Amino acid sequence: MKWNGLNRPIEKWSTRVHQLLGLSVILLISGGCSNQSIDQGAPVDTFTQQLDTRVLSLMDSYDIPGTAIALVKNEDIIWSDAYGYADIEQQKKLTIDAVCRTESISKSVTAWGVMKLVERGLINLDDPVQQYLRSWSLPESEYNLNEVTIRRLLSNSAGLPLGSLGEEYSPNIQKPSLRQYLNKEVQLTYEPGSNFEYSNPGFNLLELLIQEVTGRDFNDYMVIEVLIPLGMHNSNFDWDEEFSSRVPMGYDLQGNPVPPYVYPYKASGGLFSTVEDIARFAIAGMAPGNKRQSKILSEDSIQTMHISQINVSGIFGFVADGYGFGHFIETLPDGKKAVWHGGQGHGWMTHFHVIPETGDGIVIFSNSQRSWPLIAHVLSDWSRWIGGTVKFSRITSLVVALWVATGIIFLIAFYVGGKVLRGVITDRRGLSMTLHPYSKNRILEFVLWAALSSVLLWSVAQDYLFISSIFPVGASWLGWGVLFLSFALLFSVIFPGYQRPNYAPKTFGSS
Structure with missing residues (x-):
């Protein structure tokens, strides 16, 4: 008995699946490229009403519990609001005064x-950091330790790596000291000054620098x-017991709750603050003449921080041109400069973007690790409203x-799976557990299967995948697609087509 009778419905099913997937791609393209209509220079009330609708829609699409936003225009906070929940289980609403x-x-x-230390003459940007450290020393290295300067630490170009992620501690339990952390994490991995490498240990070494030079606790000094x-009265690098009722629950990529935590360091990622306090910080770095600048840093110092010290590449190069002192730098299409920084932690994403020359800025907080697309869409809308385009969008x-x-x-x-299934049903393919009969296509399929399987196994073994933050909804679909394709390729390899033209395989039921 032959199975050829099943071939027609299988072909019809395969065709429909192809049509459906093709239509999905078209819808994704049109849906992804379409943007809510944002009028350049529209009244604030009009834009914020549009923003309300936009944010709520994005939060629903990406399953984001809470978002807080502050808008800055003409060097003033003109609007702020919070959406969603600080704690889903307790149905606690997120508010503007939440400490995040x-x-x-x-x-x-x-x-x-x-x-501030540079302005006081206590340190020099181009001095080796080791010159100021009395109680701790950089580890021996094949590279020149004198090239690890304060300037390069500030610009993520000192030769230090990203560092370990996920070293989180409950606020009230004992944690390693800063020096213990530096002993484990500080190791030169490339020649200082040769390229950009985003580095948490580099900034945490600056934390020790501040303590050594001032003789004060880092948080007290800051x-x-x-x-x-700067008027940031709701901000602190240390955990405050008052935070217990004000810090929202974080939520990871899977939507699981993440209770508040602290790191064994502070300078690179330990600040707790509100969305409006970060807006005040953003205002302080804007055009000359605003009232907060003279209290902290000179105009020259602020402009120095906003000068690109090194070009950035990779994913950072996709959204910025360079890195200054603790700030990403980009040149906008109209020639103006934008400075910004984002933050990503376990259950948290934050971002501020400022155009110092115009006095425009925006701050976005979210208690979800799924928020990069939301941040990008909001930045796109905001930049369109003020009359520009930022690269993060x-x-x-x-x-x-x-x-796509x-x-x-x-x-x-x-396509591959359907081709194999049709071949097996119509007796044009048969089981072969070796690479004989040989063919270029079969060998290529085997190599692709091995490569995709390796990628999948590596991905499963990772605690965190960068692509999951960019693609929080679709990452699992991408994974399933790769898995499906790898199985289709495997079956194509072990069920090769018959290649001898005079060979007529037996069919089921024949003698």
Whole structure:
């Protein structure tokens, strides 16, 4: 008995699946490229009403519990609001005065503390950091330790790596000291000054620098010299028991709750703050003449922090041109400069973006690790409203591209799988557990299967995948697509087509 009778419905099913996937890709392209209509220069009330609708829609699409936003115009906070929940289980609403983990926005604030020491003549930017450290020394290295300067630490170009992630501690339990952390994490991995490498240990070494030079606790110094003078009265690098009722629950990529935590260091990611306090910080770095600048740093020092010290590449190069002192730098299409920084931690994402020349800025906080697309869409809307385009909004296009790639992977998987299934049913393919009969296509399929399987196994073994933050909804679909394709390729390899033209395989039921 032959199975040829099943071939027609299988072909029809395969065709429908291909059509459906093709339509999905078209819808994804059109949906990803379409933007809510934002009028340049519209009244604030009009834009914020549009923003309300936009944010709530994005939070629903990406399953984000809470978001807080503050808008700055003409060097003033003109609007702020909070959406969603600080704690889903307790149905506690997120509010503007919620104290949130700012994560790597801490680097931008720390840079101000370092520049304060420069202005006082206590340190020099181009001196080796080791010159100022009495109680701790850089580990021996094949590279010149004197090239690890304060300037390079501030600009993530000192030769230090990203560092370990996920070293989190409950606020009230004992944690390693800063020096213990530095002993484990500080190791030169490339020649200082040769390239950009985003580094948490580098900024935490600056934390020790501040303590050694001033003889004061890092948080005490930052609070008195930077935070309070800027009006950031709800900000602190230390855990405060008052935070217990004010810090929202964080939520990871899977939507699991993440209770408040602290790191064994502070300078690179330990700042707790409110969305309006970070807006005040953003205002302080704007055009000359605003009333907060003279209390902290000179105009020259602020401009120095906003000068690109080194070009950035990779994913950072996709959204910025260079890195200054604790700030990413980009040149906008109209020639103006934008400075910004974001933060990402376990259950948290934050971002501020400022155009110093115009006095425009925005701060976005979210208690979800799934928020990069939301941040990118909001930045896109904001930049369109003020009459420009910021590079971080490119992530919206990247998300669309990843969806398209996922659709193509599924299409290829269905095509290969359907071809193998039809071949087996029509007796044009048979089981072979060796690579004989040989063919270029079969060997290529085997190599692709091995490569995809290796990628999948590596991905499963990782605690965190960068692509999951950019593509929080579609990452699992992409994974399933790759898995489906790898199985389709495997079956194509072990069920090769018969290649001898005079060979007529037996069919089921024949004698």
